[in-house]
Amino acid sequence: MEPGGELMSLFYILIFPGFAFLVAFGLFADFFDRKLVARLQNRQGPPWYQPLADMIKLLGKEDIITDHADRGIVNLVPLFGLASVAAAFLYVPLWSAEWPFAFTGDLIVILYLLTIPAFVLVLLGWYSPNPFGSLGTGRVITQLFGYEVPFALALLTPAIVAQSWQVTDLLRFQLMDTWFIAVVPVAFFVAVAALVGKLERIPFDTPHAETEIVEGPMTEYTGRKLALLKMMFQTEMVVGSALIAVIFLGGPYFPGLTTALAGTLAGPVVGFVVVLVKTLLMIFLLSLIKALFARLRIEQMVNWCLVWLTIPILLQILIILVLGAV
Amino acid sequence: MGRITFPIGPQHPALKEPESFKITAEGERVVDADVRLGYNHRSIEAACQHRNYVRGQYLCERICGICSHIHCNTFARAVEELLDLEVPMRAKYIRTIVAELERIHSHLLWLGVAGHEVGFDTLFMYVWRDREIVQDLLELISGNRVNYGMATIGGAKMDLTPEIVSKCMEGCKLLLERTEYYKGVATTEGTFLKRVEGVGMLSQQQARELGAVGPTSRASNVPNDIRHDFPYDAYDQIQMEFEPITSDLCDVLGRTIVRVLETEQACRICLDLLPRLPEGDIQVRARPRVPEGETLVRCEAPRGELIYYMRSNGTDKPARVKVRTPSLANWPAALAMLDGAYVADVPITIASIDPCMACTDR
């Protein structure tokens, strides 16, 4: 690779569309979510700079580490969480199917990286002397049983249809054929519901249910560590939404527009804007779900996921395989 | 599975006031629950004994912010009984109307808090927005959103002008519509029902034995309502049909439904009494020195039966003022409900008796 190429890669990874862009978009997405939920609840909501102000405030606070905790692990683990989510974002094609970081099997890598935030919470709760921490950790692990398998299966269903483990191949399939939301609608529904569980949003936010166990695993953490955890949640929301937008909603493709702009410079730019809009649409859906429902207990959540997520997605895969053989 | 003991309180996001619970849980089930009260004890009963009756009434009104009028009213009624004073009918009507408006405000507050405890923040925001209607009415009537001071020893402090009466009627009609909506939400919203159905069971037998009062006992099919059983103020003047509202569900959903229906009933009582306000004075003069005697008055506060025992000794200071607030009566029932409950259900179960620690500890 030429020297310019390495510099270009570094720019991609750290600035755009990598880490800096992801964090900035994460802050904007958080504002978008909070403002939307507020308006749905008939109140004003925060101004656009609120998430940024929260970050700055948290970064300025005293960082307390309890005696019970292992300093090394507790300082390192939030960084791992944020880093894994940022790494996953690199493999989401944002403006076209010619994505520099794509490779065969990158869908599996994304799924793997997105499981790390749950373990970050588990470790942080484990190292918390607070009983709320251990209760929260137990709930995080139990909740994993509810959403992890359906989420993976739902994202692999389009892969089975398109016969490839590469995200950009799924994009090409959608360009040639139809968007996956029309081909495997059950998988879309399962993916969105499982994403709500992964992000620990209402109705599946019992691991950090404020009125029951204060903040769950995150109770004892403040200052820089809490800022990193919040950033991890925000960026995870962006990555999850962008992934579903790209895989199910056609990504950068817009009927008519894409073929018209194919080959030109405007093509990727417009594609990028389209992906952003679709991601915000997904976040809108997540906010709507948050405003509509109450919080489920942990066993209610796992039971619901078994009945309404795991079984339907298995049936969907069965149907795909049968139709494929036919 | 290992047992873990964790505290809820005295400071906890689930609690609006300090009280300390020690919950021992095995996994997600509660095996033991213990409560320590007394964080809000201000020795109001002792303080009343060296203050005269007027200052004592002012003090007792501030036992609680949410049910302040009923304390003020019951204290006044107790002194009036000791003085053998007959309060004018117009004053009785005014006191009753303010008491019912206070009931609406208290139940709507509770519904919002219940929504918040189960993570249903949208319900919380909507209900508290609608609660502003009744808060505006109370501010219009008395000048205050809490601690109205509408009942004095001898009558009511402020009169209701015709404009106030018409505004109150408009407000009550609007609240009736909104209560219909919340009835629908409480009975049909899926995730909310999942969190409140079958939670916090209290059988009828337990409710009777443990001395539960108010909506807590009425939701276990015990039809106790002091307004109906021992009518006071203008409750015997109500022309519409007035029966205690009960439910046989015995769980948090039952208590929710009872409170929402009581809000509706309170709106209707106001709409019934407001147009028929009798003419006349609103106060009679009361002597500062109260002859020797003792009396017991009961009333139905938003949370249940409120009882004042008062003894006088011929001076202008009472010899004994005893207040038993409904929240204190409901604590044994709350602890019985926690037995075998899920840890996640502890906040909503405790919230379902509508605990008011300021009332409990006095």
Next chain:
Amino acid sequence: MSEVAEKIMAQVREDYAGEILDATTMRRHELVFTVAPDQIVEFTEFVVQYGWWHLSTITGVDEGEEIAILYHLCGEEPPAATIRTAVPKAAARLQSITSVIPGATMYEREVHDLFGVQFEGHPRLDRLVLPDDWPEGVYPLRIEEIEKRAAKDKEEKEENG
């Protein structure tokens, strides 16, 4: 007092096997029965079957030499009943009625906390409203304590002017 109340009072006096020291009324809806301290559990059990099954509260009143304990009961309609008994301040001990009415636990704890009356047979006589570090033997609602407090307040007022 109303006719119904008179009738009920007469009935209770007639039916009760033990001794009722006094039976009067207190204002509109209350009948007051006075019994000796050792009769309290029996009488409560007896009276509950008259429809007075709900214990509203237990009040303690300091009457100088004695502490009067009042049990306020009510049913579903007037009249209601109050059972009154008195124990000497120096030996303030009484049988607990939690065996008859389980809901009496909190009220007896309160009277114990604030007046220093021992309830024998109570499942758990812990502090209810006073803090854990409150000195033993100081009962805030007894007249001596209240007078002490009032005198102290007066002194402070005079000091501060």
